[in-house]
Amino acid sequence: MSVIDLGASDYSLMLHNELIEKSEVKVSFNDKTYSVFRDDGMSIEQVRDVDNKALFFAESRYLTGDNDAEYWMLSEIKNELNGKIRKRFPTAHPACDCLDEDIELNNGRSYKNPYYLESESIADVFSQIQRGEITLTQTMIVPVYAYIHSDITVSLNPFGCRFDSGIIGFMLVSLSMLKEWGHNVKTGYLTSKHKSLIQTVFDSEINDIESVFRNKYCLVQHEDGYYVSSHIDHLKENLH
Structure with a gap:
C-alpha cells in the first residue's frame, strides 16, 4: 500500500482521490504513519x-x-x-x-x-x-x-x-x-x-x-487506537 506524504502540496487532492477508490489509505506526517478511512x-x-x-x-x-x-x-x-x-x-x-x-x-x-x-x-x-x-x-x-x-x-x-x-x-x-x-x-x-x-x-x-x-471527511486512526474525524484539508491539524 502506497503512503501519501502530507507534506506534499497536493496531498489533499491525492488523498481525496485515493479514498474514493479505497476504504483505507496510509499517510505520513512528522515521521509517523497513520491509517485514514472514508468517513461515510x-x-x-x-x-x-x-x-x-x-x-x-x-x-x-x-x-x-x-x-x-x-x-x-x-x-x-x-x-x-x-x-x-x-x-x-x-x-x-x-x-x-x-x-x-x-x-x-x-x-x-x-x-x-x-x-x-x-x-x-x-x-x-x-x-x-x-x-x-x-x-x-x-x-x-x-x-x-x-x-x-x-x-x-x-x-x-x-x-x-x-x-x-x-x-x-x-x-x-x-x-x-x-x-x-x-x-x-x-x-x-x-x-x-x-x-x-x-x-x-x-x-x-x-x-x-x-x-x-x-466525501471530503475522513477518519484517522491514532497510535493509541482511537479515531478522529477530520476534513481532508485540515487533516494535519488533527494529527499528533
Whole structure:
C-alpha cells in the first residue's frame, strides 16, 4: 500500500482521490504513519452542529436544513419589521404587526402597512424582498442554489442549467445574531463590514455542506487506537 506524504502540496487532492477508490489509505506526517478511512457516516447535521452558524432552511429529499429554521428566520425578519412599524407609527395599536395589511392607530385612523408580509413562507418573503416591496437593513438573507443531476451540488450562485437547478433553500444572519456571537455591534443596521463578515459565514457553511456531498471527511486512526474525524484539508491539524 502506497503512503501519501502530507507534506506534499497536493496531498489533499491525492488523498481525496485515493479514498474514493479505497476504504483505507496510509499517510505520513512528522515521521509517523497513520491509517485514514472514508468517513461515510459524516452528515450535514454533524458538520453544522457548531456555534455561531447561520440559520439554514431547506426542505427537499436531497437536502434538509436546521430544525425549525423557517420559524426562526421569520422571527428575525418580523422583529426587524415590527420595530420599524413602532418607530414610524409610535401611536399604532399594540397588536399591529407586519402581518397586518393596515396599521391601526390609537386615534382610530389607519394607514396601509409599508412593512406588510404577504405570507409566512420564507420563499414568499424572499420574493417580496426581490420585488423591492420590503427592505431589510438588520437582516441578510441569501438563496441557496442546487444543481441536481445524478448527484447534488450547492452554491450561493445560480447554475446555468434551468432544468436541473434552482433555489433549494435560504441562509440568514441578523444583526441580533452577530451580537449574540460576541461581535461589537454599534449600529442599528448592517454595515458593509457586517455584510462582508456574514458573507464569509455563508461561504464557509456552503463549503462544509459541499464537503459532505464530495466525501471530503475522513477518519484517522491514532497510535493509541482511537479515531478522529477530520476534513481532508485540515487533516494535519488533527494529527499528533
